Amino acid sequence: MSPAVLPSHKAAVLYGQKDLRIEHRTAFPPQRGHAQVQLIATGLCGSDLHYYQHGRNGDFALRAPLVLGHESAGVVTALGPGVKNLKVGQRVAIEAGINCATCNYCKTGRYNLCKDLRFASSAKTFPHLDGTLQDRMSHPAHLLHPLPDNCTFDHGALAEPLSVIIHSSRRASLAPGQSVLVFGAGTIGLLACLYAKAHGASHVVAVDINPARLDFALANSFCDAVHCLAPAERPKGSEEQLRRASETAASVLEAFKHQQGFDLVYECTGAEPCIQMAIHVAALGGTVMLIGMGTRSTTLPLSAAATREVDVLGSFRYANTYPQALAMLAEGKLEGVEKLVTHRFGLDETRRAFEMMGKGVDEQGQMVIKVVIGTGEQ
CATH class of the missing domain: 3.40.50.720 (NAD(P)-binding Rossmann-like Domain)
Structure with a gap:
């Protein structure tokens, strides 16, 4: 019997300064404690742009090809062994940092300071941890936060920068x-x-x-x-x-x-x-x-x-913020927040999106604030 052929998915992969390629990668099943997510919306941020334009963000330089993106929301498509807190079809926001859970910082609730924290789309650690500018990805289930019914996928993506605040x-x-x-x-x-x-x-x-x-x-x-x-x-x-x-x-x-x-x-x-x-x-x-x-x-x-x-x-990133961020977005406490998303692109158009971000205006001269990459589904 021939082995089963694993499905593939697309990813926007950065190889160096302005060297962004759309690739097909194997979509492996999620491992224990992880879930696979179909990415619907990913917001681009300043750190993504720095990596694209310069191949580095401050002290953190690319040492291998890297998938950017960390402000994301999507739909659970598969569960790894042992995952009980999610179900297939559930809408989730993705918290991008994976901490060790055993150091003193993690145990005292300051896991953003964990020395072994790996952050999706950051070149700080090596091997790098790929980010969310792809069709599908697997991520620890406890870092996938259910979206309230009246939160859009855009809201889920905005929960990440809101968490910073x-x-x-x-x-x-x-x-x-x-x-x-x-x-x-x-x-x-x-x-x-x-x-x-x-x-x-x-x-x-x-x-x-x-x-x-x-x-x-x-x-x-x-x-x-x-x-x-x-x-x-x-x-x-x-x-x-x-x-x-x-x-x-x-x-x-x-x-x-x-x-x-x-x-x-x-x-x-x-x-x-x-x-x-x-x-x-x-x-x-x-x-x-x-x-x-x-x-x-x-x-x-x-x-x-x-x-x-x-x-x-x-202040560095965030810890224990996603529940409050999603609750505020669901309850409409941030009036007009959806207006921050000014432009949308498909995954294949990621290079064009970064070039527009760098200019600060689109081809019609309209101001760019937040660019979202994804399907456009809400």
Whole structure:
């Protein structure tokens, strides 16, 4: 008897800088404790774009072909041995990080800091763990979160970047009545605005260099006010950088008529000038939450942070956030969140999607915020 022929599926595989190939791969049955998922929607994020454009994301460079994508939702198509919490046909959102479950970080609920964590689509660990830009994939069943009935697959994909905001907001102790400033009006920044409003922030404002994104945020009530920074040449020398950051921060506070500063500042750009300004626009005793991953080494006005008792906190991915993210999306607490998805492409068009993301506008000149790769099924 001839051996059974295993089915194949398509995957968008990155071999190097802008070397993206659509390949057919064998769809192996899921192993014990895993389930196979048909991917319906995958959102592209900034880290995916960095890998596509440069073959690396910060310190993490490709060492082997890698499937990108980690903001995803789909349908369970097969169960591995021992899986009891799912059923075939169930709609799920995929949590992309696989932790060891045995270290102290995992045991105390901070599994995002697990030293052995492998994150789908990240080149940090080797062998790399393939991401979700493929037709089907197998993944640990306990990291597949059932979608509520009134959540779309887009919602399931957005649960991943929303989880970033939930985790950072928990660390920053976001509370009702606080004033909030957000640097960056991309997907993460806009979700920070929506999340702060949903949690009773008294005043939410956004700052960016892209007027179209700020117009979008204001027109769709993601925030209460916006301010557009003029792009400027990088000052020479750290002292000049810090002086300009202080002056620009003062002009931002003046523009918002909020000279006392903001209780919580989300820094979602990773750009050094914004990180520097964040300390100055925070109120006395306020908090700066660093979310954006950009500049690897930054000169900070630490004396200003210390004398004004501004807490500067870092945040890395998320832990134990998916249930809250999906509940908020299902209950409609983030009004207008679906508008973040501005463009859709099929898997075969992934290269075109990345090229458009890099430009920031489509062929008609329309702004790009969140691109979703998938079937379009909801």
